Amino acid sequence: SQQGEEDPQALSIQEGENATMNCSYKTSINNLQWYRQNSGRGLVHLILIRSNEREKHSGRLRVTLDTSKKSSSLLITASRAADTASYFCAKASGSRLTFGEGTQLTVNP
Amino acid sequence: NAGVTQTPKFQVLKTGQSMTLQCAQDMNHEYMSWYRQDPGMGLRLIHYSVGAGITDQGEVPNGYNVSRSTTEDFPLRLLSAAPSQTSVYFCASSPGLENIQYFGAGTRLSVL
Numbered sequence: 001s002q003q004g005e006e007d008p009q010a011l012s013i014q015e016g017e018n019a020t021m022n023c024s025y026k027t028s029i030n031n032l033q034w035y036r037q038n039s040g041r042g043l044v045h046l047i048l049i050r051s052n053e054r055e056k057h058s059g060r061l062r063v064t065l066d067t068s069k070k071s072s073s074l075l076i077t078a079s080r081a082a083d084t085a086s087y088f089c090a091k092a093s094g095s096r097l098t099f100g101e102g103t104q105l106t107v108n109p
Numbered sequence: 110n111a112g113v114t115q116t117p118k119f120q121v122l123k124t125g126q127s128m129t130l131q132c133a134q135d136m137n138h139e140y141m142s143w144y145r146q147d148p149g150m151g152l153r154l155i156h157y158s159v160g161a162g163i164t165d166q167g168e169v170p171n172g173y174n175v176s177r178s179t180t181e182d183f184p185l186r187l188l189s190a191a192p193s194q195t196s197v198y199f200c201a202s203s204p205g206l207e208n209i210q211y212f213g214a215g216t217r218l219s220v221l
Contacts, residue, residue, distance in 0.1 A: 031207065042199060043152070045209040088151055092206045095159055096167065097142065099151040 006100040019076040021103040023089035032072050033090045079107045115213035122190040122220045130185040132200030140203045141183040145196040190220045
């Protein structure tokens, strides 16, 4: 089974609103990474958060990690139509990086 | 600096044919990996390599072989293609799993 399960599976919001995506995992991790994928394209890295970190920011992105609950969240503030994409969390453990099934975000103009 | 280059971009095979998907990186990264992505799903790890001469299996290795003779290249071989291997294949590289992964643009494979 895939580690890094995400919810919601799909999210539709209006421009300017915030979008929150959640990721849960089952075993211990070294770090957790978030990626973005535009339709038909490859994946682009957004943020990496290490297991000893609780929160990281990058521009309009904020990632939190709660290792006691084995969960992470990605917040995109003041969303734009260009943020429309699939977002994936990936868990790094040992020598493997395993992906969740992703959240499809649609930002309506 | 080209990053991670995958070839071909598209391929159609008949059941039973073999082929090699190429992946090359020019960033001197030790860690390379192959994933497949099926419609509406996340990426599943096929094989990975932590350095030249070292490879290991991921979640879905059956039907695929890999080798890592150089740091730059990590080809993925389909020995006898099956319709179940129809998918989009992504190669990624990084200095290690403590770092971000750089992905290629993908190879879209159809097996008829």
